[in-house]
Amino acid sequence: MSSSHDLLLDVRGLTVRFPTPDGVVQAVSDVSFTLSRGETLGVVGESGSGKSVSNLAIMGLLNQQRTAISGEVEFMGRNLLTLPPDELRKIRGKDIAMVFQDPFACLHPMYRVGWQIAEAVTAHASVGKKAAWARAVELLDHVGIPNAKSRARDFPHQFSGGMRQRAMIAMALVHNPSILICDEPTTALDVTVQAQILELIEAVKREFDIGVILVTHDLGVIAETATTVMVMYAGRIMEYGPAQQIFERPQHPYAWGLLDSMPSVEKRLSALVPIEGAPPSLLSPPSGCPFHPRCRYRFEPCPTERPPLAVPTQAPDAHADACHLSWEAKQREGGKRSIARLGDAA
Amino acid sequence: MTLYIARRLLWTIVVVFCVIAITFVVFYLLPAGDPALRFAGKNPTTAELMTIRHRLGLDKPWYIQFLRFAWHFFRGDKYGWPGLGYTYASGSSVKALVFARAPRTLFLIAGASVIWLVSGVAIGVLSAVKRRTLVDRLAMGFALFGISTPVFWLGLMALYIVWSKLGLTGGTGYVSPVDSITGFLSHMILPWTVLALLYAAFYARMTRNNLLETLGEDYIRTARAKGLTERRVIFRHGLRASLTPIVTMFGMDVALLVGGAVITESVFNLQGLGYLAINSALQQDLPIVLGVVLLASVAVAVANLLVDILYAFLDPRVRYA
Numbered sequence: 001m002s003s004s005h006d007l008l009l010d011v012r013g014l015t016v017r018f019p020t021p022d023g024v025v026q027a028v029s030d031v032s033f034t035l036s037r038g039e040t041l042g043v044v045g046e047s048g049s050g051k052s053v054s055n056l057a058i059m060g061l062l063n064q065q066r067t068a069i070s071g072e073v074e075f076m077g078r079n080l081l082t083l084p085p086d087e088l089r090k091i092r093g094k095d096i097a098m099v100f101q102d103p104f105a106c107l108h109p110m111y112r113v114g115w116q117i118a119e120a121v122t123a124h125a126s127v128g129k130k131a132a133w134a135r136a137v138e139l140l141d142h143v144g145i146p147n148a149k150s151r152a153r154d155f156p157h158q159f160s161g162g163m164r165q166r167a168m169i170a171m172a173l174v175h176n177p178s179i180l181i182c183d184e185p186t187t188a189l190d191v192t193v194q195a196q197i198l199e200l201i202e203a204v205k206r207e208f209d210i211g212v213i214l215v216t217h218d219l220g221v222i223a224e225t226a227t228t229v230m231v232m233y234a235g236r237i238m239e240y241g242p243a244q245q246i247f248e249r250p251q252h253p254y255a256w257g258l259l260d261s262m263p264s265v266e267k268r269l270s271a272l273v274p275i276e277g278a279p280p281s282l283l284s285p286p287s288g289c290p291f292h293p294r295c296r297y298r299f300e301p302c303p304t305e306r307p308p309l310a311v312p313t314q315a316p317d318a319h320a321d322a323c324h325l326s327w328e329a330k331q332r333e334g335g336k337r338s339i340a341r342l343g344d345a346a
Numbered sequence: 347m348t349l350y351i352a353r354r355l356l357w358t359i360v361v362v363f364c365v366i367a368i369t370f371v372v373f374y375l376l377p378a379g380d381p382a383l384r385f386a387g388k389n390p391t392t393a394e395l396m397t398i399r400h401r402l403g404l405d406k407p408w409y410i411q412f413l414r415f416a417w418h419f420f421r422g423d424k425y426g427w428p429g430l431g432y433t434y435a436s437g438s439s440v441k442a443l444v445f446a447r448a449p450r451t452l453f454l455i456a457g458a459s460v461i462w463l464v465s466g467v468a469i470g471v472l473s474a475v476k477r478r479t480l481v482d483r484l485a486m487g488f489a490l491f492g493i494s495t496p497v498f499w500l501g502l503m504a505l506y507i508v509w510s511k512l513g514l515t516g517g518t519g520y521v522s523p524v525d526s527i528t529g530f531l532s533h534m535i536l537p538w539t540v541l542a543l544l545y546a547a548f549y550a551r552m553t554r555n556n557l558l559e560t561l562g563e564d565y566i567r568t569a570r571a572k573g574l575t576e577r578r579v580i581f582r583h584g585l586r587a588s589l590t591p592i593v594t595m596f597g598m599d600v601a602l603l604v605g606g607a608v609i610t611e612s613v614f615n616l617q618g619l620g621y622l623a624i625n626s627a628l629q630q631d632l633p634i635v636l637g638v639v640l641l642a643s644v645a646v647a648v649a650n651l652l653v654d655i656l657y658a659f660l661d662p663r664v665r666y667a
Binding site: 059061085089090091092093094097098100102105106107108109110111119120123124155157168171 | 563564565567568569570571572573574575576583586587660661662663
């Protein structure tokens with residue numbers, strides 16, 4: 001996918017556990033992936049699939065007293081998980097920046113938008129207040145806030161949802177980070193605004209030549225922009241590979257389920273097939289394949305043996321999945337779900 | 347904003363008027379005895395009583411008395427404006443009496459409120475930041491002690507130990523700072539501390555809970571994601587947002603104490619406003635009670651207004667029209 005010198009992030013065996021009074025919740029289990037410059041990694045899954053938690057773990061934003069994190073997160077030759085808190089803080093917001101789901105709740109209601117961005121400037125650079133403010137205005141203008149100079153003096157409640165998310169992106173770009181993590185950046189926004197924000201993220205990625213992790217529960221969101229896709233379920237990776245392949249021939253029944261349940265212009269409502277049941281409790285995850293209780297294709301080994309995440313042996317060119325089904329079955333069923341992406345048609 | 351303040355001030359006058367009216371009604375409707383009897387000496391004749399009643403204006407129905415009170419208040423009387431009349435007991439000026447006692451109470455409140463605000467918020471922040479540690483438990487133990495300890499007991503214990511046994515401070519009574527600043531401080535430090543303890547405990551709890559709630563907000567996560575230091579995250583982002591309810595409570599607490607610090611004033615024999623009001627009520631000296639009630643209700647109304655105005659500065663989402 002990319003040459004090694006462009007490798008930004010190498011996550012190996014990331015596992016996150018929350019000890020609770022009822023037992024240990026294993027929110028993320030043995031997650032490994034890489035991110036390179038110019039790549040947009042789309043992370044898809046339902047609520048509770050561990051997609052947000054793994055990113056918060058990478059950023060060191062989980063309460064360390066109440067979580068047990070293991071594995072390795074290598075960034076520029078350093079393992080972020082073992083870094084002292086203050087060293088990690090210096091990377092946060094500077095080299096790795098994050099945009100969150102709900103722009104209504106993510107900006108401090110009592111400070112001016114410009115002030116909050118300027119604060120991000122001074123957090124990692126010794127510049128004066130005026131210079132920081134100028135940088136804030138410049139970035140707000142850059143992300144498409146009209147009248148940035150005067151709007152910077154507004155409070156968040158005077159901004160619309162889309163503008164707030166733009167402001168959040170501006171805040172993330174302050175120090176030209178090499179990685180931008182977007183955690184459900186469009187979920188709380190109107191559909192029309194969603195597309196604008198996704199375009200902005202894509203434009204930013206190209207312009208600054210950075211790596212983007214785009215977390216979402218909406219396959220439609222990543223269908224347009226992702227170069228790589230990681231499908232997560234119950235804290236585990238179910239399928240991981242180039243976006244083109246995954247949308248052309250998804251290999252995992254969970255990904256099929258996601259695609260079947262996704263509305264589109266061509267599909268009639270009656271053609272939508274929901275995934276029956278709900279995601280499992282992570283307190284006592286199902287034995288074997290975590291998806292087997294909801295899987296329409298389950299057979300004998302599924303409830304007892306957990307399939308490893310691997311590239312099918314018969315097809316070395318295919319991408320990795322974690323499913324017991326035969327390669328023929330995956331090919332057959334996956335082929336039915338192939339969706340042509342706008343970008344691929346060209 | 348100006349219009350808003352003007353409207354609120356107008357309302358303040360209405361509220362104070364109502365409070366005075368209610369005080370009048372309560373005083374006259376509750377069977378408390380005849381104030382005239384008190385001042386008539388032993389075995390007064392009916393004629394003597396009539397004279398006294400007439401002199402004090404008690405022979406008129408209560409609403410006439412009320413209107414007379416209001417008239418004097420707004421027009422002023424022989425002691426100047428606002429006219430608060432004279433006491434039944436000695437016939438001296440109520441205004442002079444209230445103004446003589448007010449500094450004692452105001453000094454008591456001023457000192458105590460600074461102590462409780464600073465220590466309460468500090469303990470609350472410490473407790474929230476060191477959540478579930480020994481520090482937190484000690485702090486909340488202190489809060490529980492402060493909230494559950496009666497002021498009269500605490501005051502007496504403080505006097506017994508610090509003054510009587512250790513001799514570290516001056517005793518009871520009030521020393522004017524004009525006469526002796528060290529005497530003033532030495533006599534005020536115990537009442538300040540004792541009065542502040544209860545409030546400090548409340549404020550510590552409230553700060554802790556507010557701050558813990560705020561620290562769970564999404565914008566705190568944003569602040570951390572920016573790479574701010576933990577200190578900045580807590581003080582500039584967390585405490586800033588937790589401050590508004592504390593300011594509201596502070597304004598009200600301070601105002602309520604103008605007439606409500608009776609126990610502290612009694613234990614330490616400071617003879618402030620609350621003490622004056624209680625004693626006057628017991629002696630059926632209505633004009634004094636009215637004077638204190640008036641001052642106290644104005645204090646509450648004005649504090650309320652100040653808090654509301656301050657709110658607009660603390661929270662930009664609040665704008666008055």
